[in-house]
Amino acid sequence: MLCFYAWILVHLLVESLPLSSSGHLFILQKFLCENLVALQKYFFDLDVFSDVLHGVTACVVALFFFRRWFTLLYAGYQEIKTNRMKIFTQKILLLVLFTGIADGITSFFYFVFKNYGMPPLPVYVGFAFTAVALFVSTYVGEVKNNKRQITQSNFLLFACILGIVQGIALLPGISRLATTYTAGRLLGFSHRNSFAVSFMIQWPLIVAASTVGIYKLYSVGLLSQLLHLQILLVIVIGGVGAWYALILTEYCARKNKLYFFSVYLLIIVVLLLLSDF
Template identity: 30%
Template sequence: MREILLGLIQGLTEFLPVSSSGHLALVQYFYPGLDDSDLLLDILLHCGTLVVVVIYYRHDIAAILRATWAGVRGRAADEDQLSRKLLPLVVVGSIPTGIIGVACTAIIEASFASLPLIGLALCATGTLLFVANRADPARTRRHISYRQALIVGTVQGIAVLPGISRSGSTIGTGILVGIERRTAAKFSFLLSIPAILGAVLLEAKDLAGLTQTPHLIPYVLGTLVAFGSGYLAIAALIRVVVKQQLTGFAAYCWALGGLALIVGLVFVG
């Protein structure tokens, strides 16, 4: 079933550092019948992965909200400082993401039609993962500065290009600018919440133009598959990041990127 397959692709590749948009573009090229242009389905699948992040980091999100409220009331404890600072860090990181996403809409849409560009982007993702995996853990720290948040947020904006993995590029960049691995992963996924929510809201305004009522059961199944596979993927990725085992994902991105380059340059031309 199309909805279930798209849900599986969305759930796994949204969080694993292999680029969900790149995979969808490649799948559509090799299997033209598997079209993901269904607006309602796309929104539901993104909602499914958004819920994954909220549930997985529910304790951190609750701590952030409690610490922020305590800070507003002037009752914040010293141990709440890290949680309280995460909210403004996410806001700062989201600013360049939003600017790039809105300003580069035409470029983003055009890049989906270019297999060579997708291939190069996948190879770039693989290289970033490989370099970040070799970074010395002793040179990183749990503290995140506003400068680091701005850099990671800028990279997240660039990751709207198909082939650039959002999770891979933001986690990898976070590690390279000196953020401890687990903290880099946490910040990456917390930063994805406003990004995914913003994308959903932008798409939702076009729902008024729908002329047909879809069959809801396949859509619900696809959303549940996106949620289940996404939850497993995010848990697996965090273990991989902490244990410095990103090399396998780097090799996968290189292989898939090379395939996209060959097909795009030789067979499509």
């Protein structure tokens, strides 16, 4: 069970970092916890439990952005009071459409990969791609400080671009957060908006995945067995760790120091190549 606890902690922590959670879980299972294969074979599908854990990530993200969301809603309330309901409605509708289009494109990638299989991409290639993306975000942060917003004139193009990037990030070793954040910076968003938009287009997907995962485990009677005290304690610890990991990631993005994660990833790539992985 120790390997299972480690799997939960790694899953929750890495989800809040500009790293690939699936890539790290794959390495953990391959090199350190081979008995997780037996656990998956005879008891339950780890992918389903992974979907359940996305619910924890969704809660952490919601708490992290609570102040910003509350500010948006309060501003909307003020506009309603001043008879500017139409302006507020347009803003919300624009964000909903933006997120829906991006997630629709990502879902297309998901179903293609699910039905036809993932391309044979080694995990170290995905790690290297993520490292390059983080280096690019650092460079963009030094030479570019635009404060572009989502508007009626650009939302369709930007949603399509970010949806494609998020879909590509389904490949092994590629970080969704790193690539969508970098794409946002390249499109001209500030670090703050790039960070927020990255999680905005992720949030509905992980809420949906978590709901489906909970239903699947509940329908076969495994949910109550899995969520006993020890596992719940590990999940709580992982959730707290994810909160601080998210704070660390935002700090590194704000200070333009995400390249630290690039260095870490390149070390992992070298180790994987030396191990003849």
